[in-house]
Amino acid sequence: MYLDRIVETKREETAKLAEHFSIDKAIETISSMPATKGFAQRLTAGKKRDMGLIAEVKKASPSKGLIRPDFNPVEIALTYEEAGADCLSVLTDAPYFQGSGEYLKAVRKAVNLPLLRKDFVIDERQIYEARLLGADAVLLIAAILTPEQISSFMKTAASIGLDSLIEVHSVEEMKQVLDLELYDGALIGINNRNLHTFETSLAATEVLSKLVPAGVPVISESGISSTLDMEFLRKTGASGVLVGEYFMRQKDIAAAVHNLMGPLQKEGSVHLHG
Ligand SMILES: O=C(O)c1ccccc1NCC(=O)[C@H](O)[C@H](O)COP(=O)(O)O
Numbered sequence: 001m002y003l004d005r006i007v008e009t010k011r012e013e014t015a016k017l018a019e020h021f022s023i024d025k026a027i028e029t030i031s032s033m034p035a036t037k038g039f040a041q042r043l044t045a046g047k048k049r050d051m052g053l054i055a056e057v058k059k060a061s062p063s064k065g066l067i068r069p070d071f072n073p074v075e076i077a078l079t080y081e082e083a084g085a086d087c088l089s090v091l092t093d094a095p096y097f098q099g100s101g102e103y104l105k106a107v108r109k110a111v112n113l114p115l116l117r118k119d120f121v122i123d124e125r126q127i128y129e130a131r132l133l134g135a136d137a138v139l140l141i142a143a144i145l146t147p148e149q150i151s152s153f154m155k156t157a158a159s160i161g162l163d164s165l166i167e168v169h170s171v172e173e174m175k176q177v178l179d180l181e182l183y184d185g186a187l188i189g190i191n192n193r194n195l196h197t198f199e200t201s202l203a204a205t206e207v208l209s210k211l212v213p214a215g216v217p218v219i220s221e222s223g224i225s226s227t228l229d230m231e232f233l234r235k236t237g238a239s240g241v242l243v244g245e246y247f248m249r250q251k252d253i254a255a256a257v258h259n260l261m262g263p264l265q266k267e268g269s270v271h272l273h274g
Contacts, residue, residue, distance in 0.1 A: 014123035026128040036161035039114035039137035052240025055085035060098040063198035068248040073103040083257035089116040108134025137163040142173035193222035209236045
């Protein structure tokens, strides 16, 4: 199974990381870093349209191979920012997504938006590393973590100012996550992609969002590519969407953001550079 392969690779990567990474030193460095930017807040009260947008900087994927050959993460991030994305997701996994921690660092320097480190977190060192790279949030995938790990990682993340996007794909995972004490800044991500078969269906959001109590923000992730999809997702009560491949395949990324998401409703809150 592909997800098992990815997790096996992460075990190797984190074992290597453990050889040199000091959590105490990381905490010391983080204590003098600027505060994080409130990832969850930007997707709820602070969103710029009726639906929040996490726009993904994604070069390749296990399901689709190379998606964007002319990949310039900083240019893409700046385009997303100018088009009014609320937050960005930057893939840092190298072997399967051709991402990099260096891309996250470079994007952090270039844009003001809150950033999600998109990777497969299985070890708390990756959470400290995310903060050092400039992330404002981490992804915690229920399919590869125990509820105890999710709880503990969410706590670690919160202790260093990071929000958590907790990703589920099944009723069982959703129930387990909802049984946890969710920290302020926790978002539920419903992945429309089955991470074992790679099939996507927005029915995942339709079905699973019904289980989420009012007040817990839901982000619908993956396989979103049309205004019809957005209409469908609005009716599920999702607060926002995470979109990668659709934008990455467009020549004019900014136009694609505007077409998919509709006009900006909070013009004043768009942070442009200059
Ligand atoms: O994208 C994949 O092929 C994939 C395969 C295995 C595990 C995770 C995978 N994707 C991670 C994601 O969650 C997506 O990059 C993200 O939700 C955006 O999805 P999309 O808009 O479909 O690119």
